[in-house]
Amino acid sequence: MQLSFAKEISGKGVSLALGFVVDPLASRHAFNDPAVALMRAAQSHGHEVFAIETPSLGWRKPEDGHPGGCFGELIHLHLRPDDHDWYRETGRAWRPLRSLDAVVVCLEPPADGEFLAVTWLLERAEAEGLRVFNRPRALREHSEKIAIAEFPQFAPSTVISRDPSRLHEFIDEQRDVVVKPVDGGAKVRVFRVHRNDPNRNVVVETLTDNGRRTVIAQRYLPAIAQGDKRILLIGGKVVPWCLARIPRAGETRGSLAAGGTGVAQELSPGERAIAETLGPLLLKRGLLIVGLDVIGDALTGINVSHPAGLAEIRQQSGFDAAGATITAIEHACGIS
Structure with a gap:
């Protein structure tokens, strides 16, 4: 049976127990981190906030003495407005993820093997009745770079390949391109390559690991x-x-x-x-x-896994995108 922390809060309606699957808390920069913005918004809406660091996720077969299923270490947090001292840990326990009302995934790229393992584990939790945002299957099926291939009407001139000859052909054709790995994050190696660049061979060889890794090349956009x-x-x-x-x-x-x-x-x-x-x-x-x-x-x-910009948009425009996200989650959970 689903064990829920949800309870009535006087004047605030229903409180949810929300878990946030994150990279280790020590690596978070609170002033612009979308996970922190979402956790703060969840707390301001009256919900309980639990961080679930990815190394703690796992699964166990149900058997005598063990309920089994997808589990993790739930770290109960109290969020603070101070970006240098942004949370207090108020308890932690190993629990089945289904003991929560919902889980929100906030993971930075790259979408590597460990990222895929997280989606597979969360898909098992979803099968046990847990709501997961965004859905694990959808996280897997939308590569940040390659997903644009579904919407060519909006994409710039692009080629995705590991074949150096295809990439050089594209560089010759477009004259000025940007080349980058398909699975990188914010600090990914991004190279601008001109047709007459004497280092173009080195760039293509390095990024593709001599044809072993797929990259994306796009026409350089002056905008x-x-x-x-x-x-x-x-x-x-x-x-x-x-x-x-x-x-x-x-x-x-x-x-x-x-x-x-x-x-x-x-x-x-x-x-x-x-x-x-x-x-x-x-x-x-x-x-x-x-x-x-x-x-x-x-x-x-x-x-689809790390919605950067939440904090900065609120700071500069006043629009509370993190709060709007929590409202959408409440609606999906049937409490608003």
Whole structure:
């Protein structure tokens, strides 16, 4: 039987026990971390907050003396507004994940073997009745870089391959391209390569590991100077503000981890058109919160596991995207 922590809170309705599957807490930077923003929003909505660090996840066969199923170490947290001392641990225990009301996945790329193992384990928890946001199968099926291949009408000129000859052909054709691994994160190696670049062979050989690793090459978009936009979808609806990650001088990457500057901006008509097309479709697949990466009017990535931009958008625009996400989760859990 489902064991729920949910209880009535005077004046606040129903309180949920929400688990957040995260990379180790010690690695979190609270001032702009989306997991921290979501946990703070959950607490402000009156819910109990538990962190579940990925190394603690596992599964055991049900047998005498052991209920079995997917389990993890549930770390009960009290969130604080101080970004340098942002939480107090108020208890921890190994519990079946189904003892929670819902779990929210907040994991940074890369989508490596351990990431896949997390989705497989959470899929077992989902089969036991646990609500998981975003759904584990949907997390697996939407590679941040390769997912744009489903929406070629919005993508820039692109080739995805491990074959150096295909990549060189693309560089010759497009003249100015950006090349990067398909499974990287914010600090990923990103190279801008010109057709006459004397180092192009080295770049292609290094990134593909001499044809062993798949990479993505895209036509260089001068609009990157105005920012690599992170557009948020929550419950299939478009957040009216995006975070433009503007590269520092001489840099190709706009990510904040690479030194970019985050500026909250209202969406352009072209950006909104992309987001409104994808929002309902992705929600039907179990993706409650999604971050679209857009440069100019071109879709360059679909992030489904680490919705960066929540904190900065609220700080600069006042729009509480993290709170809207928790409201969407409440609705999905049937309490609002």
